[in-house]
Structure formats: C-alpha cells, structure tokens
Amino acid sequence: MWMQITAIDMNKDTYEMGLPVIKKAGVEHKINFIQSQALSALDELLKDDATRGSFDFAFVDADKVNYQKYHERLLQLVKVGGIIVYDNTLWFGTVAMPEEFVKEELKPTRFYSIEFNKFLANDDRVQISQVPLGDGITICWRL
Incomplete structure (x- = not known):
C-alpha cells in the first residue's frame, strides 16, 4: 500500500x-x-480529478478566519469515512467564556472559532467530536 x-x-x-x-x-x-497559501494549494489539488476523494486524513492548523473555506475544499478531497481534524477550536477556552472575560487580542479569533464550531455542529456531511486536548481539536468523520 x-x-x-x-x-x-x-x-x-x-x-x-x-x-x-x-x-x-x-x-x-x-x-x-x-510551499503555498493553503487555499490556493487546495484549489490546485481539486483541479485534478484523481485527488478528489483520495485523502484519508487532513489536519488543519491555519488561519481561523478561513477554516470554513478549508472545510469545503477538504470535503471534496477527503474520502467518505476519512477524518478531518481542526486545531485550536477552543481558542484558549474563550469559546466558552463570557465575552467580558476574554482578552481583547483573543476576541477576533474567538468570534471565528465560535462561528466555525456552530457551522460544524450543523454540518450533516460530518460527524464531529470536540476534544478538550490542549487548545481544543475538533475531529470530523466524513460521512
């Protein structure tokens, strides 16, 4: 293999x-x-029909602003039954904190993390598990 x-x-x-x-x-x-920005590299991979649905696993630790864009592309690259893991989805625990307790420098990414977590929770193309390990990882099983 x-x-x-x-x-x-x-x-x-x-x-x-x-x-x-x-x-x-x-x-x-x-x-x-x-060596590339991730979105453009993923777009290049998607141009080749042979790569679509050929990945078993993807790990994403990138700019949180684009996590949903990565997700849409990875769903085309990762085969059914494959795994996509997103890092830092608890963002220093701030996703569960009242906003007034969150440091200012963490607030912008906190917002994107909360929105992405909501998106994944409602995405019927994956089954998810949120793991409070380190800064939080979300494991998505591609359905």
Missing part, C-alpha cells in the same frame, strides 16, 4: 526544521511539501 503525506505551508523553514528527522526515518520520498 502506497502512502503519501501532502504538507502545505507558506514557510518552508517549518518543513526543513523537521527534515533531519524525516530523512533519518527514511520517509522523505513520501512527503509532498507544497
């Missing part, structure tokens, strides 16, 4: 930081690193 990881990041230094470990593990040939 052939497996490949597609990693998308604007900063190649992030990938290169882990490259010694990747090389030591002998898996460098299995990683397709794309």
Whole structure:
C-alpha cells in the first residue's frame, strides 16, 4: 500500500526544521511539501480529478478566519469515512467564556472559532467530536 503525506505551508523553514528527522526515518520520498497559501494549494489539488476523494486524513492548523473555506475544499478531497481534524477550536477556552472575560487580542479569533464550531455542529456531511486536548481539536468523520 502506497502512502503519501501532502504538507502545505507558506514557510518552508517549518518543513526543513523537521527534515533531519524525516530523512533519518527514511520517509522523505513520501512527503509532498507544497510551499503555498493553503487555499490556493487546495484549489490546485481539486483541479485534478484523481485527488478528489483520495485523502484519508487532513489536519488543519491555519488561519481561523478561513477554516470554513478549508472545510469545503477538504470535503471534496477527503474520502467518505476519512477524518478531518481542526486545531485550536477552543481558542484558549474563550469559546466558552463570557465575552467580558476574554482578552481583547483573543476576541477576533474567538468570534471565528465560535462561528466555525456552530457551522460544524450543523454540518450533516460530518460527524464531529470536540476534544478538550490542549487548545481544543475538533475531529470530523466524513460521512
């Protein structure tokens, strides 16, 4: 069984930081690193019919403003039964706090996190589990 990881990041230094470990593990040939903004890279992947519905798993730790846009694209790339995981969906616990207790610098992302969590809760294309691990992750099972 052939497996490949597609990693998308604007900063190649992030990938290169882990490259010694990747090389030591002998898996460098299995990683397709794309230096790009995520939305445009996902759009490029969607142009190829062979990639649609071919991903088993996706992990998103990116700008929270675009989480819903990532979700729409990933639903086309991840196969039914696959998993999509979103990081930081509890946003330092602020999604459950009264707004007056939230630090000003956390409020904009808190708003997007709350809206995205509501969106996922009502999305009948996925079944979700919110995990209060670290800063919160949401696991979506693609239906």
